Amino acid sequence: MMAEGERAATRYIEFFTAQIRNPNTRAAYARAASAFFGWCEQHGLALPAIQPVHIATYVEQIGRELSAPSVKQQLAAIRMLFDWLVVGQVVPHNPASAVRGPKHSAAKGKTRMPTREEAKALLASIPTDSLVGLRDRALIGTLLFTFARVGAALTMRVEDYYPIGKRWWVRLHEKGGKHHEMPCHHSLQEYLDAYIEAAGIAQDRRSPLFRTAEGRTGRLNSQAMSQPDVYRMIQRRAEAAGVATKIGCHSWRARGITAYLENGGLLEHAQQMAGHASARTTKLYDRRGEQISLDEVERITL
Structure with a gap:
């Protein structure tokens, strides 16, 4: 070029x-x-x-x-x-406009997610006697209970966790500059309150909510975590908890949506909570059918 x-x-x-x-x-x-x-x-x-x-x-x-x-x-x-x-008048026409890509349709997403038991075990295994542990639990909880993309969670500031009346809300910074606001789940509120109090950042409203640690000191600096930081953290926490499923940042979005639907939630509400433009996208995260398939496979006996 x-x-x-x-x-x-x-x-x-x-x-x-x-x-x-x-x-x-x-x-x-x-x-x-x-x-x-x-x-x-x-x-x-x-x-x-x-x-x-x-x-x-x-x-x-x-x-x-x-x-x-x-x-x-x-x-x-x-x-x-x-x-x-x-x-920009660099070339007279677009040679790619007539080229068709391969056909692709998916009824289920490929993102691996932890089972309900694995998710509970991982959260329970995170030590809460350290600031880093409280941060990690709050971040994973945000991904789980808000169906957030990791990028949306990492761009949150302290002020994006705020009260309206007696309830606390979270504000996510989604793609395209969109803000997505939703009530805070009571468990997530507990995680965030404990983390913010221990970090002493409640008054630093314009600063990043989820901050990087200074080496192995256990202290946090003023820099926001990066997506690779979160991925490595999840890998460490999953290994420590004995989680067999290969999971990553996006796994918690799938786990949260599936858990919501398993407990009687409606697909259209899950779509709104996840910030999806189409219910078809939300459906890709619905893994309830996997357990049905497993139950049916176990019917094969000799």
Whole structure:
């Protein structure tokens, strides 16, 4: 891309800095664009020479190694980038617009989630005699009881936990700059109250709610935790609790939604609580059918 001239290079950089605001989307699209143009360079394709057949060949090639959703995401990144280049008059047309991605439909999400017993055991195993333990329990509780994405939880400030009347509420900073507010579950309120009091941050309203620890000192600094920090923490807590299921940050969103539905909650309410635009997305997190399937499999006896 840089070899195509200063104008193309500038437009390319502007795409990621000015057009895409979500940092996770920006990183994913940057990887996709870098991989595609690296492939073009290997095949001697300059930017003006790229045609739909080249993009279709690339999509077919990566489809042998990547899942259908990953291929669709990479194609979406390439298509969106070329749209940006067309608007900037760098190229005359979008060669990716006519290329179709692989078909993909899913009735159930792939996110692994802990069983009810594993979730309870993990939360109970977190030591509450340390500030880091109280923080970890409060963070996992936030993911579980609010169905929050980890990114939404990590951007919370202390002021995003607030009272309305006699009830406390939480405010999540979701994708696209949207704020999602909901009442705080009584268990989560207990976790957050204990953590905030121990951390002494109640008056520091504009500061990050979930903060990083200073090495092994047990003290917290003023910096917000990162997503890799949370993933590593969950792995440590799961190992200590003897959780066999391979879980991550998103696992608690699935566990919370499934628990809600198992206890008689309505799908449309779960959709609203999770901040999903479509009930079909919420349904991907509903794992009640897995237990039914297991019960039916056990009927196979000789």
